[in-house]
Amino acid sequence: MATVEQDLATAGSNGSGPKKYKVIGTRPIRHDGVDKVTGRAQYGADIRLTGMLAGVVLRSPHAHAKILSIDVSKALALPGVRAVVTNADLSDPGDRMCELGEGAVNLRHLNHNIFAKDKALYRGHAIAAVAADNIHIAEQATKLIDVKYELLAPVVDVVAAMQPGAPLLHADVYTDDLGEKSAQPSNVARHFRFEQGDIAKGFAQAACIIEREFHTATVHQGYIEPQNATAFWSADGQITVWTSTQGSFSVRQQVAELVGAPISRVKVIPTEIGGGFGGKIRVYLEPVAAALSKKTGRPVQVLMSRADVFEGTGPTPGSFIKVKLGVDAHGMIVAGEASLAYEAGAYPGSPVGPGAMCIFSCYNVPNGRVDGYDVCVNKPQTSAYRAPGATNAAFAMETVVDEVCQQLDLDPLEFRRRNAAKEGVRRVDGPVYPKVGLVETIEACQRSEHWNTPLEGPNRGRGVASGFWFNCGLRSSCSATVNPDGTVALVEGSTDIGGSRTGIAMQLAETLGIAATDVVPTVGDTDSVGYTDVTGGSRVTFATGWAAYLAALDIQQQLCARAADEWDVPAEAVTYAEGGVNGPEGRRFSFAEIAAKVNAHGDPVVGRGSADPQHCGGAFATHIVDVEVDPELGKVKVLRYTAAQDVGTAIHPAYVEGQIQGGVVQGIGWGLNEEYFYDVKGVMRNSTFLDYRIPTCLDLPMIDALIVEVPNPGHPYGVRGVGEVPIVPPPAALANAIAQAIGIRMTQLPMSPPRIVHEILKKNV
Amino acid sequence: MAKKQVVSATINGNATEFLCEPRQTLLEALRDNLDLTGTKEGCSNGNCGACTVLLDGHPVVSCLVLAMEAEGAEVTTIEGIAPSEGLDPIQQAFLENAALQCGICTPGFIVATKALLDTNPSPTENEVRFALANNLCRCTGYDKIVRAVLDAAERRKASV
Incomplete structure (x- = not known):
């Protein structure tokens, strides 16, 4: 059994003053670590079941087409083929909304996304699926399915899709235009507006007004593990699903709706998950595997190829954004106006809502107006991607802020500090900020060695940008059983993408005054742990950590009662402190001592925690980047990167740094490289990791994470969310650095070599 | 479908014989025929490196090697990195x-x-x-x- 001291011995410093906690702020080795460095950890595609069949999905080769007929007879006749399913094998859940934790979905649209019904709406749209004795036979069989299409003109650009006369995706989608239904069906599903103050009056006070337009490309979450699902539909109607998902309860709900079973008949066993970033919340394959299993009576595993992932799963939207910003002679923002149009993909529901809420979120904008448009295009239905919607918006706004600073000759960090959102400031969409740490992240940058080291050399530039993400609370559950050897078995409901089970276990350990290694955390399935919302919204360490804290308090109370019994004193005479129970006249049992007694007599000690905390602290980040631009090749080299972020309290600083570093690098990829290329037929032409190029380690320097801790008063340990906001500032910070390096303002993402060369040539003409 | 073939190789230090179809990749044979699921599939076209194994000491992406090419070779997967006790x-x-x-x-x-x-x-x-x-x-x-x-x-x- 390890001790708290041993945990502390392996701990690094998190750089934040005297230690308030014994476990929190240390860096123990994660509980699932050994399995993951030895290849033993079981991911979705590693499930092996007796009699298991392989499933393969047939996908539309066309971006937009009517489906006239689907003939599966030749596929069924192929030896080794066991079943074929189409949309006809799903249950129609009707036209209803279903909340998935990081955005709601319309269940009819979800049903049509699992298998196209009357129309294929994007290249890669699933049409049918085959289960066969092995994957090669299943693949061969999909080629024998005869689908007759009537081709329709596609539209894959958000601006083109908004024009009158654009190819129409849905006959039954009308614009909800500021609450009024449009007369005609439209690709624009929604137009909404946020407003405060009087923008005409605000702009009248401005000494400097900058107005710019921006385009950003469609990008993908790019998790390394493709989607997968294994299902067994038992003869008694029980459906078991093994899958790598961000939310097992969300999968349970979606599968139940899509196959027409009560949720109690669906058990979801979450496997280890190979990345998600928001892309593994919506289901794709789980209902397909279940439907194939129902038809065959055998377990069926369905896996996606990398091309399936790019062409068939939610990317994050391309967008068109306009920003107008007014600043007075004193360098204070007086007015802001923005319009954001985001691609929803095949069905309504882009993250333009959060994008519009985020665009002015780092500033006090007394007079503001933001318009948002949710636009259907012939691309896969977009999904959440790390701070969904915020990165596009920050690219536009932070670039305009930088240009204002340039025109007024203001220091970009000082401008941000003076105009920063802080406690009491009202965001344009309404909410008033509680205590937040944006100013502290700006000041951390101002104090940083990076900012105070001059950057020299030709074609080099330094850029800064800030970013915001809401974070969220939502519901979490756990149970914790005291073992007689002085440890605790913790079962929690949040699937663990990046070490969260350790961050949760550490909060339980801190509360009980035991070592992190003396808590053994397990991610439970939907039958063995209470309801828990998705791993998303930067919520897990905050909300599931809170549930673990409550379970620990429950254990404390039960152990106090047990000790009172042992000592024959009133229960209220016993308190839990310093890692043990303490009674009158100096009586004390350490946790290990009282734990050793719990199974000898009396009730087993099981702590329960369930939480729906409301006061998640918003997350702010400010980044600094140095770049060098190759003026011949247009290639941008990142020389140095520093990311300051208010994390509330860093539970496990190494994994907090890891979230920041990983988010930054995704943002760098988004800023410099990544985009979906479409041909005139609406076909994606780069659906491989060779051509959709995410950053490699050779593209990057070390990423310096500056952890700023402004504790969230709304959490027992001051936790805010960490995971999402670090992706928000990088594209803007890079654009601002490029502007300083070569004097060109990039207004289109990605800022890839061809685009930079194009701008350089244009400037030199 | 071509007949299955026997491949003899040393896998993680153990002399091993396995059956595979000529079209199967080494990645597929490791995972599906030999249950060595520690080697991961991320892309199946050599771009991501998740399926990297050592073939006679050289790193290869096992999705771009046919299983039959492992005949007579020494293959080391993630399961063969650690000593029998403890970790590398x-x-x-x-x-x-x-x-x-x-x-x-x-x-x-x-x-x-x-x-x-x-x-x-x-x-x-x-x-x-x-x-x-x-x-x-x-x-x-x-x-x-x-x-x-x-x-x-x-x-x-x-x-x-």
């Missing part, structure tokens, strides 16, 4: 440097790191980045991976 210093360094988040790319990185350090025991940061550029990680931003590899090099030297 590379694995220990990845753990202590928090060099993994979701962990799906980790087996490929650890195998590629072994190949690097077996040929270059004292790599510079840039040599590490060059050697591991075929392995994609989407979670960590590579910072802690690169540190772990540099740390592993020190650990290996200390343990000699």
Whole structure:
């Protein structure tokens, strides 16, 4: 059994003053670590079941087409083929909304996304699926399915899709235009507006007004593990699903709706998950595997190829954004106006809502107006991607802020500090900020060695940008059983993408005054742990950590009662402190001592925690980047990167740094490289990791994470969310650095070599 | 469908015979015929490095090797990196440097790191980045991976 001291011995410093906690702020080795460095950890595609069949999905080769007929007879006749399913094998859940934790979905649209019904709406749209004795036979069989299409003109650009006369995706989608239904069906599903103050009056006070337009490309979450699902539909109607998902309860709900079973008949066993970033919340394959299993009576595993992932799963939207910003002679923002149009993909529901809420979120904008448009295009239905919607918006706004600073000759960090959102400031969409740490992240940058080291050399530039993400609370559950050897078995409901089970276990350990290694955390399935919302919204360490804290308090109370019994004193005479129970006249049992007694007599000690905390602290980040631009090749080299972020309290600083570093690098990829290329037929032409190029380690320097801790008063340990906001500032910070390096303002993402060369040539003409 | 063939190879130090179809990749044979699921599939076209194994000591992406090409070869997978008790210093360094988040790319990185350090025991940061550029990680931003590899090099030297 390890001790708290041993945990502390392996701990690094998190750089934040005297230690308030014994476990929190240390860096123990994660509980699932050994399995993951030895290849033993079981991911979705590693499930092996007796009699298991392989499933393969047939996908539309066309971006937009009517489906006239689907003939599966030749596929069924192929030896080794066991079943074929189409949309006809799903249950129609009707036209209803279903909340998935990081955005709601319309269940009819979800049903049509699992298998196209009357129309294929994007290249890669699933049409049918085959289960066969092995994957090669299943693949061969999909080629024998005869689908007759009537081709329709596609539209894959958000601006083109908004024009009158654009190819129409849905006959039954009308614009909800500021609450009024449009007369005609439209690709624009929604137009909404946020407003405060009087923008005409605000702009009248401005000494400097900058107005710019921006385009950003469609990008993908790019998790390394493709989607997968294994299902067994038992003869008694029980459906078991093994899958790598961000939310097992969300999968349970979606599968139940899509196959027409009560949720109690669906058990979801979450496997280890190979990345998600928001892309593994919506289901794709789980209902397909279940439907194939129902038809065959055998377990069926369905896996996606990398091309399936790019062409068939939610990317994050391309967008068109306009920003107008007014600043007075004193360098204070007086007015802001923005319009954001985001691609929803095949069905309504882009993250333009959060994008519009985020665009002015780092500033006090007394007079503001933001318009948002949710636009259907012939691309896969977009999904959440790390701070969904915020990165596009920050690219536009932070670039305009930088240009204002340039025109007024203001220091970009000082401008941000003076105009920063802080406690009491009202965001344009309404909410008033509680205590937040944006100013502290700006000041951390101002104090940083990076900012105070001059950057020299030709074609080099330094850029800064800030970013915001809401974070969220939502519901979490756990149970914790005291073992007689002085440890605790913790079962929690949040699937663990990046070490969260350790961050949760550490909060339980801190509360009980035991070592992190003396808590053994397990991610439970939907039958063995209470309801828990998705791993998303930067919520897990905050909300599931809170549930673990409550379970620990429950254990404390039960152990106090047990000790009172042992000592024959009133229960209220016993308190839990310093890692043990303490009674009158100096009586004390350490946790290990009282734990050793719990199974000898009396009730087993099981702590329960369930939480729906409301006061998640918003997350702010400010980044600094140095770049060098190759003026011949247009290639941008990142020389140095520093990311300051208010994390509330860093539970496990190494994994907090890891979230920041990983988010930054995704943002760098988004800023410099990544985009979906479409041909005139609406076909994606780069659906491989060779051509959709995410950053490699050779593209990057070390990423310096500056952890700023402004504790969230709304959490027992001051936790805010960490995971999402670090992706928000990088594209803007890079654009601002490029502007300083070569004097060109990039207004289109990605800022890839061809685009930079194009701008350089244009400037030199 | 062509007939299945017998392949004889030394896998993780054990003389092994297995049946495979000529069209099966080494990745598929390892995972589906031999139940060595520690080797991961991320792309199946050699771009991501998650399926990296050692073939006669050289790192290869096993999705671009046919299983039959392993005839007579020595294959080392992630399951063969650790000694029978405990962990390899590379694995220990990845753990202590928090060099993994979701962990799906980790087996490929650890195998590629072994190949690097077996040929270059004292790599510079840039040599590490060059050697591991075929392995994609989407979670960590590579910072802690690169540190772990540099740390592993020190650990290996200390343990000699």
